[in-house]
Amino acid sequence: MPAEIQIRYHRQARSIKLKADSAGRITVTAHPLTPKFLINRFIAQSQAWIDKHQRRGLKTLSAISLAKIQLFGQTYQRQLANPSDDHTPGIHILDQILIYVPANPLRSPEQHQIDLDRKLKDWLKRTCQTYISRRLIQLSQQMQVEYRTVSLKNLSSRWGSCSNRHNLNFNWHLVHFPPDVIDYVLVHELAHIVHANHSRQFWQLVAKHDSNYKRHKTELSKLAV
Numbered sequence: 762m763p764a765e766i767q768i769r770y771h772r773q774a775r776s777i778k779l780k781a782d783s784a785g786r787i788t789v790t791a792h793p794l795t796p797k798f799l800i801n802r803f804i805a806q807s808q809a810w811i812d813k814h815q816r817r818g819l820k821t822l823s824a825i826s827l828a829k830i831q832l833f834g835q836t837y838q839r840q841l842a843n844p845s846d847d848h849t850p851g852i853h854i855l856d857q858i859l860i861y862v863p864a865n866p867l868r869s870p871e872q873h874q875i876d877l878d879r880k881l882k883d884w885l886k887r888t889c890q891t892y893i894s895r896r897l898i899q900l901s902q903q904m905q906v907e908y909r910t911v912s913l914k915n916l917s918s919r920w921g922s923c924s925n926r927h928n929l930n931f932n933w934h935l936v937h938f939p940p941d942v943i944d945y946v947l948v949h950e951l952a953h954i955v956h957a958n959h960s961r962q963f964w965q966l967v968a969k970h971d972s973n974y975k976r977h978k979t980e981l982s983k984l985a986v
């Protein structure tokens with residue numbers, strides 16, 4: 762989240778003051794002799810006020826609303842925002858909004874739609890990779906099974922797979938689903954390390970670690986991504 766704050770020194774300044782403009786840019790005004798630590802302390806104490814104004818500013822920015830996106834089961838509004846001192850290039854999540862700030866000022870909406878689609882895909886893949894690798898460590902410990910490697914692929918018709926060498930693959934589109942549904946897919950593939958089939962014992966193991974697996978399985982087949 763962008764958090765740069767501009768500091769301006771004025772000889773006439775009698776105290777440290779905070780100001781926010783309509784784009785959410787924050788300026789601190791102080792006398793040139795004010796020690797830096799006092800300014801920093803003032804900024805730290807005003808963090809709630811700063812956050813509120815930065816959020817409000819980002820919302821009012823001339824952002825082009827593109828579409829909505831599902832992330833871990835939550836709906837986010839996709840938006841584009843112009844880069845500025847306070848809005849660093851990249852993808853930011855703010856409340857229910859996913860904001861993309863391109864490295865260069867907006868040229869045409871069409872151009873940035875293409876740019877965003879590409880960047881967003883990479884970002885979603887990275888987000889999914891980080892999430893799944895961390896969650897797999899927890900679930901494999903809980904299930905007491907060991908896997909070799911984990912990778913994310915664009916598996917066209919599958920959510921996950923487990924090779925006979927115990928290498929796990931997952932579809933990065935899982936990032937759109939709620940955490941409990943993602944858990945089901947991870948538990949399912951980890952269970953294949955023990956049972957390389959869909960036997961009764963396999964489903965018993967799945968059920969032991971995901972008691973709602975039937976519901977999760979249905980949800981997975983219903984949601985189109």
Ligand SMILES: [Zn+2]
Pocket residue numbers: 949953959
């Ligand atoms: Zn299976």
